[in-house]
Amino acid sequence: MARMHLVPPERAEHRTIDGHRVCEAIAAIGDPARVRTWAERFSLLADPGRLALLLALHRAGPLAVGDLAVATGMRDPAVSQALRLLRTAGVVAGDRDGRVVRYRVVDQELGALLAPCVAAGHVEPEPAVGRPRA
Amino acid sequence: MARMHLVPPERAEHRTIDGHRVCEAIAAIGDPARVRTWAERFSLLADPGRLALLLALHRAGPLAVGDLAVATGMRDPAVSQALRLLRTAGVVAGDRDGRVVRYRVVDQELGALLAPCVAAGHVEPEPAVGRPRA
DNA sequence: TGCAAGGCTGCGCAGCTGCGCAGGTGTTCA
DNA sequence: TGAACACCTGCGCAGCTGCGCAGCCTTGCA
Numbered sequence: 001m002a003r004m005h006l007v008p009p010e011r012a013e014h015r016t017i018d019g020h021r022v023c024e025a026i027a028a029i030g031d032p033a034r035v036r037t038w039a040e041r042f043s044l045l046a047d048p049g050r051l052a053l054l055l056a057l058h059r060a061g062p063l064a065v066g067d068l069a070v071a072t073g074m075r076d077p078a079v080s081q082a083l084r085l086l087r088t089a090g091v092v093a094g095d096r097d098g099r100v101v102r103y104r105v106v107d108q109e110l111g112a113l114l115a116p117c118v119a120a121g122h123v124e125p126e127p128a129v130g131r132p133r134a
Numbered sequence: 135m136a137r138m139h140l141v142p143p144e145r146a147e148h149r150t151i152d153g154h155r156v157c158e159a160i161a162a163i164g165d166p167a168r169v170r171t172w173a174e175r176f177s178l179l180a181d182p183g184r185l186a187l188l189l190a191l192h193r194a195g196p197l198a199v200g201d202l203a204v205a206t207g208m209r210d211p212a213v214s215q216a217l218r219l220l221r222t223a224g225v226v227a228g229d230r231d232g233r234v235v236r237y238r239v240v241d242q243e244l245g246a247l248l249a250p251c252v253a254a255g256h257v258e259p260e261p262a263v264g265r266p267r268a
Numbered sequence: 269t270g271c272a273a274g275g276c277t278g279c280g281c282a283g284c285t286g287c288g289c290a291g292g293t294g295t296t297c298a
Numbered sequence: 299t300g301a302a303c304a305c306c307t308g309c310g311c312a313g314c315t316g317c318g319c320a321g322c323c324t325t326g327c328a
Contacts, residue, residue: 015303017198017234025190025197025205028252032182035189038251039182046177047316048170055169056159063159064151065275071159078317080276099274099325100151113247117172118162149273181286199305212287214306233295233304 044089045113049074050082054105057092058114062102178223179247183208184216188239191226192248196236 016022029035045051052072057063063071069079083103086092091107105111150156163169179185186206191197197205203213217237220226225241239245 014200014204016201016204017304018201021194021197022201022205024194025202028189028193029186029205030189032186035186036182039180039185042176042185042247043180046173046180048166048173049316051173051176052163052166052169055162055164059162060155060158063155066148066273067150067152067156068159070148070150071156071163075318076275077277077319081317084276101275109250112250113176116243116246151274183286200303209288210305211289211307215287218306235305 040089041110044086044091044110047082049078050086051117053079053082054086054091054111054114055118057103057105058111059118062095062104064100064102068103174223175244178220178225178244181216183212184220185251187213187216188220188225188245188248189252191237191239192245193252196229196238198234198236202237 045054049072053068056068056071060071065076065079065083068074068083069076072079074082083092083094087094087103089107091105091110092103093106094101094103179188183206187202190202190205194205199210199213199217202208202217203210206213208216217226217228221228221237223241225239225244226237227240228235228237
């Protein structure tokens with residue numbers, strides 16, 4: 001945390017307000033690829049449809065595609081496509097039982113991110129931040 | 135958690151595989167508006183630029199727009215726009231100091247979501263390999 | 269063996285998002 | 299007072315995303 005001349009040479013000549021903090025910030029960001037990976041991870045939860053599917057699977061256990069469609073009000077293809085995305089990402093897995101495929105959450109790390117979402121169900125924190133200048 | 139006839143009448147006549155689990159799923163999903171709110175929350179973290187900015191602000195403390203631009207490699211307008219989005223969402227706040235505006239993270243709940251992202255990073259300093267930025 | 273059910277895929281569209289460029293506003297300093 | 303600086307905004311574009319419709323494949327049952 002001491003010596004950080006991590007500033008890319010390209011930007012080294014830019015004038016900075018708090019140079020040392022810029023270095024700390026760069027250290028905090030770390031590998032851009034890692035940041036992008038996490039952004040993709042979060043983007044999986046950024047869609048109401050997928051989030052609803054994950055919440056349903058997380059708390060109601062293995063569910064079939066059609067049932068998920070009924071529960072979420074989505075169309076079958078939409079559910080299927082969303083699940084395919086989540087499956088590709090390694091978040092869910094499907095178990096075939098005859099002609100029924102039941103999906104379940106397998107990525108515990110991402111499942112843990114669902115916890116605060118569920119916990120905050122009863123309380124609605126103030127989204128209305130006082131706009132100084134609307 | 136047993137008998138829940140929460141199934142919307144519209145979808146009530148659809149054939150289901152595990153009817154009770156459908157009800158549990160609907161209960162797990164809860165209010166669609168809440169799901170959408172959380173999806174928007176996650177979507178704030180779903181962009182590499184915003185995520186990098188939040189990581190920088192979260193760990194390096196208050197930073198000016200220009201410094202954030204240098205740290206992230208983004209252009210000033212992009213940083214400004216991202217911060218405006220985050221500020222509108224109540225995630226960050228800016229403190230004006232003369233002509234400099236230093237931003238900081240104010241939404242602790244969302245800041246907590248950054249923790250696993252940081253913890254799993256473990257970008258350990260390379261002991262001897264001098265690679266500022268290949 | 270025929271038929272229905274469950275699930276998946278191709279295609280196309282509407283909508284959104286992020287960003288770069290140019291220009292504007294307010295502040296500080298020579 | 300003018301110039302430099304920090305930040306913000308309007309505009310437009312390229313790219314992506316999610317979803318609906320229609321159709322196909324596989325499976326199970328009568």
